[in-house]
Amino acid sequence: MAEQQVTPNVEGNTQQTAPMEPSGGGNQPKTFTQEQVDRIVQERLARAKSTPPADYEDLKAKAAKYDELEEAQKSDLQKANDATARAQAEAADWKAKFEQAQAERERAALVTKMAAQYQVNAGTLARMAGDVEDNAKYLQGVESSRQKFGDVRDGGEQNVPDQSLDEALKGVKSTSERIRIRAEYNARNRK
16 A cells, blocks of 8 residues: 655645655655645536535435435325314214213203102202202292282282272272272271
8 A cells, every 4th residue: 555645844834745655765755735636626526516426316316315215205194184183183072072962961960859858849940050959958048038928919019909999880880889998998008
């Protein structure tokens, strides 16, 4: 194998020598300055970049096919991921609907039970928000504190005559009966 010598020159730059011949011939090794070596290297790099390898077009076509295949596989994978995400979202939606229906059914059963236990109106109890048993107790207290009235012909309004005095006296011929009707009428409408 041929050896290459590097020797520093006076300016501080290194000098490279051409490979020495193994035979002891009288040839002097050729020396290059660092600038010459840099120039030679740059020229070789420029030549290498300007001329592509012989199979460059073949490699370029293979790379394009690989990119297309990778994109096609990515699309299939993305499609599968999207379908999975949609299925998971739909399953979560159905689960939420099921849980809501189950909670409504349980609350309706509890309303029926509490309405019967506390003897309150189930429709009113169902429309109330909050704890069903607390609401049933509240309604029971409200119902028990109401005054119980019998049937009232005047709808609960006070001092409303059933009929006018003239209508009450019409057709009555007895004087004593007319006096009694007039006295009751005056007693009812006294303010």
